[in-house]
Amino acid sequence: MNAATLSILLLLSAGLFATGFFGLLARRAILFQLISLELMLAGPALGFIAGGAYHGGQTGQAMFVLILILAAAEVALGLALYLALRRVADVEDADTITRLRH
Amino acid sequence: MSGLLALWCAAVALACAVLAVTRPVIVHALIWLVAALLSLAACFFALGASFAGAVQVLIYAGAIVAVFVFVVMSVDTSAEARGRERERLATGWRRPAAAVILVAVPLVAGLGVGGPALVAPQGTAQGSLGALLFGPWALAIEVASGLLLAALMGARHLGRRGAGE
Numbered sequence: 031m032n033a034a035t036l037s038i039l040l041l042l043s044a045g046l047f048a049t050g051f052f053g054l055l056a057r058r059a060i061l062f063q064l065i066s067l068e069l070m071l072a073g074p075a076l077g078f079i080a081g082g083a084y085h086g087g088q089t090g091q092a093m094f095v096l097i098l099i100l101a102a103a104e105v106a107l108g109l110a111l112y113l114a115l116r117r118v119a120d121v122e123d124a125d126t127i128t129r130l131r132h
Numbered sequence: 133m134s135g136l137l138a139l140w141c142a143a144v145a146l147a148c149a150v151l152a153v154t155r156p157v158i159v160h161a162l163i164w165l166v167a168a169l170l171s172l173a174a175c176f177f178a179l180g181a182s183f184a185g186a187v188q189v190l191i192y193a194g195a196i197v198a199v200f201v202f203v204v205m206s207v208d209t210s211a212e213a214r215g216r217e218r219e220r221l222a223t224g225w226r227r228p229a230a231a232v233i234l235v236a237v238p239l240v241a242g243l244g245v246g247g248p249a250l251v252a253p254q255g256t257a258q259g260s261l262g263a264l265l266f267g268p269w270a271l272a273i274e275v276a277s278g279l280l281l282a283a284l285m286g287a288r289h290l291g292r293r294g295a296g297e
Contacts (some may be wrong), residue, residue, distance in 0.1 A: 035135040041200030041240060042142040046149055046168075048236040053153030058220060061158050061200075061207065069149045072172055075184075076142060083179035087247050088261040092269055093146070094176075094184045098191055099276040103283035109203050110287035117293075120207075121213070125185050 031084055038082035046073030058123040060115075064108045071101045134178045141175035155216040156205050163196065180224040183261055 046069055053066030075097045082090015115121040145168045152164035169192045226263035267271055 031135045031138075033138060039142055040137070042146050044236060044239050045146045048232050048239075049146065049149040049153055051266045052225075052228050055231055056221065056225050058224075059151065059158070059217065061204065062153070062161060062238045063201070065161055066153055068165060068192075069152065069168065072145075072149075072169065072192075076145075076172060076175065076182065079136075079176050079179055079181045079184055085183060088264045091181050091184045091261050092264050094181070095187070095265065096272060096276055098187060099280055102191065102196060103279050104255045105199060106287045107290075109199060110290035112135055113203065 033084075036080055036084045040077055043073045043075075043077035043080065046070075046076060048073075058125055060108075060112045060122070062122050063124060064105065064112070067104060067108070068101060069102075071097055134180070138175045138178040141171045145169075145171040145175065154221065155215050157209060158183060158207055158208065162200055162204060165200075166193050166197050168196070245250060 045081075048071030050066045050071075050073060053069065054063050057063055076096050076099070078090045078093040080090070081095065082088065082093075115127065119127070121127050146169035148171060152161045155161040155164060160285060169188060173188035173193065176182075176188055185295050216256045
């Protein structure tokens with residue numbers, strides 16, 4: 031793999047992050063925002079793997095494992111929070127919960 | 133050759149991601165998310181990171197998406213909900229897109245001009261991933277396992293019915 035390939039891969043990973051960021055801002059439904067968060071985490075993961083493959087060594091994959099653990103924790107908590115909010119207050123969208131107490 | 137394959141798979145993943153964040157139906161978005169994650173896994177395999185590719189297929193595209201599917205089963209997917217979502221996305225995409233451009237342009241420009249110069253690869257020193265994770269990085273793994281445990285307990289607590297409502 032040469033430097034040009036690495037540059038384009040890093041651009042693509044930035045694109046993945048930007049796509050997820052756009053989804054997070056543009057969508058109002060909580061489930062879509064969680065999907066966008068997954069994409070935001072997948073972009074840097076691609077960057078780490080590409081960098082690790084370019085430089086040789088295992089640190090890229092090790093960082094990927096940490097990102098994966100973070101994504102799993104985020105999804106578990108996010109979905110549990112979403113289900114709890116829907117059960118308590120019938121919340122579907124992120125902008126209906128602008129106040130935490132009433 | 134494998135570099136070209138990795139580029140192709142990453143480009144496919146980006147296209148699938150764009151489709152995933154713009155679908156009005158949650159199930160379609162989820163399927164495009166799976167497509168994006170699987171093409172990322174193919175990209176990891178092409179880059180030689182076979183452990184990351186396998187884990188991406190097993191945990192990301194397998195377990196995490198399965199958890200999503202369980203939640204999506206209880207979501208309103210009627211025609212009017214779909215139309216509302218489509219109309220909301222059609223009216224409200226400009227300002228998020230502007231914000232993304234504001235963030236992404238310095239990122240991309242820094243990669244080309246002012247960023248750290250790409251040094252030549254220093255050989256192919258292939259150490260063992262497990263020896264790295266459980267040797268020098270053992271503290272990070274312990275912190276991550278604590279995070280997972282906390283997330284598990286939090287999800288368990290939030291998912292409990294009855295008490296405190």
